[in-house]
Amino acid sequence: MASDISVDIPDEALAAESGPLVERLTADGVGGALAAQDPSLWGPEAESEAAVRLSWTNxxxxxxxxxxxxxxxxxxxxxxxxxxxxxxxxxxxxxxxxxxxxxxxxxxxxxxxxxxxxxxxxxxxxxxxxxxxxxxxxxxxxxxxxxxxxxxxxxxxxxxxxxxxxxxxxxxxxxxxxxxxxxxxxxxxxxxxxxxxxxxxxxxxxxxxxxxxxxxLDEATTAHRRLSSGSADNPAVRLAAALGAAHATGAEKVVFADTGSGIAGFGDWVEQLIAESTGKDGTGLLPVVVEGEQATGFADAADDATPVAIGPAVTGTQLATSGPLGGMFLLWEFATAIAGRLLGINPFDQPDVEAAKKAARSLLDGPAGGPALTPVLVDGPIEVHTAGNWMSAGTTTVGDVLRLFLGTAPTSGYLSVQAYLDRLDDASTAVLRPELGRRSGLQTTFGWGPRFLHSTGQYHKGGHQNGIFLQITGASDADLEVPGRPYSLGGLQRAQALGDGQVLAELDRPVLRLHLTDRAAGLVELVKAVQGLPSGGGTA
Incomplete structure (x- = not known):
């Protein structure tokens, strides 16, 4: 692993487009001002929030x-x-x-x-x-x-x-x-x-x-010396400018792949940072984290996405960042905050996160077990529940439902797969994101519920309103009561899925929930249904 942070922009067009933004940010002294915790960097509306949210810089x-x-x-x-x-x-x-x-x-x-x-x-x-x-x-x-x-x-x-x-x-x-x-x-x-x-x-x-x-902390100290610089070589300024320039030309999604960074799971951490910081006011950058070292897929990246390597640049990379973990934490925090300035948003609030929490609490306060819901279709161990009017009469299989659902995505839209399951044991889910991405032609994200509600959940409601949402829930063989509370873990999990789906539906976003009455058998059938879909081309 490199001993210091680096930002590489091998894509000549992106480097050229970001150049004027680097000059502007440098002239405005943004790198040094951020390190000095200047709360005015994001405009007067954000200043009061920023004033109590900048201690992370030191x-x-x-x-x-x-x-x-x-x-x-x-x-x-x-x-x-x-x-x-x-x-x-x-x-x-x-x-x-x-x-x-x-x-x-x-x-x-x-x-x-x-x-x-x-x-x-x-x-x-x-x-x-x-x-x-x-x-x-x-x-x-x-x-x-x-x-x-x-x-x-x-x-x-x-x-x-x-x-x-x-x-x-x-x-x-x-x-x-x-x-x-x-x-x-x-x-x-x-x-x-x-x-x-x-x-x-x-x-x-x-x-x-x-x-x-x-x-x-030593790694972060070394990185901070460069990130607080007023030079045009400031890595955070260059990274933020590249992200801002890409977004301005329609690349509102950022595809992350690990290309040998030596950092375990960095994409999951940076996903929350970027989505929750920028996904608001109808704009933002949507992180799409791909599995393992799948940067070869960068060669097929669509115009609405910027391929970013976590580690060395490879074929198809437009941006690459590398360095030790402490430095990478600070690099992406600085760059995300600066990108917020370029996007004209407050990178420190999360105005749309609370809606799903309120909806879940409302369900928990209702009858034990929540409302009884009738599926629109049952296909073996999979119950189908929908929001929106996209379902055709006479549909009989999960495969047909998925095909109709994917057809609801707008141009340059994205698919969010949300699994309210066991991320340790329900391993079959690993193939769903790449398979759905390949077959839909959509940039496809994957989140474990409810943890994504504390992460990309902000972007889903506040960012670009072009997402479609596939929820996967499953019956539990054994539930766990929560001592001193009137609900079980299973009841809480169900309320969180239904509550978030309700909020998304109220935003007129298509929502499909597939409930697995038998988790193991249901996942097998779901994977088969996905693999039976025609290929839509594009990137996963």
């Missing part, structure tokens, strides 16, 4: 005291035989530590799901060796609160005092900071969740799992 310095605290707690835990770390967190509270731990090659069990089977799998680990890190900025995140309650009961049922096994990461003054637990780490409240990789939210879980967080 976390490489302010987070240093955490290193010794985390190392001391880890040594204390290990002395008691506690070496299994489970993280309960959503969005920015889980994505960054998962990348840090994965890149370092240290084990970290991440719970960013409401799927009963996935949570049960984490519970089935050795509780005698387990500590639970409960991570939430607000302290009220419903998924994380549910995880905490379930684990507290499991510890108590095993004769373990839960107070000795729970570590909290939250903002000062949140309800979670008052929970009886072993340790509380409070993060800087002037950092938004998606910019929190180098706060306690990223460092505590990864550090307790064994990642070298001191080196991570």
């Amino acid at each position: 976390l490489h310095e302010t987070s240093r005291p955490l290193v010794a605290e985390i190392e001391a707690l880890r040594a204390e835990l290990h002395a008691e035989g506690l070496d299994r770390v489970v993280l309960a967190g959503m969005g920015g509270s889980s994505l960054a530590p998962e990348v840090i731990a994965g890149t370092a090659g240290v084990p970290l069990t991440v719970l960013d799901t409401t799927d009963p089977a996935q949570v049960a799998d984490a519970l089935a680990g050795d509780l005698d060796r387990t500590v639970l890190v409960v991570s939430s900025k607000s302290g009220t995140t419903v998924e994380t609160d549910s995880h905490r309650r379930i684990f507290e009961k499991a510890f108590a049922d095993d004769g373990i005092d839960p107070v000795t096994r729970i570590i909290v990461v939250t903002d000062p003054g949140s309800p979670l900071a008052e929970v009886d637990c072993r340790a509380v780490f409070t993060a800087d409240p002037n950092v938004g969740g998606r910019y929190s990789a180098l706060t306690a939210f990223g460092l505590v879980p990864a550090g307790l799992a064994g990642a070298d967080i001191a080196t991570l």
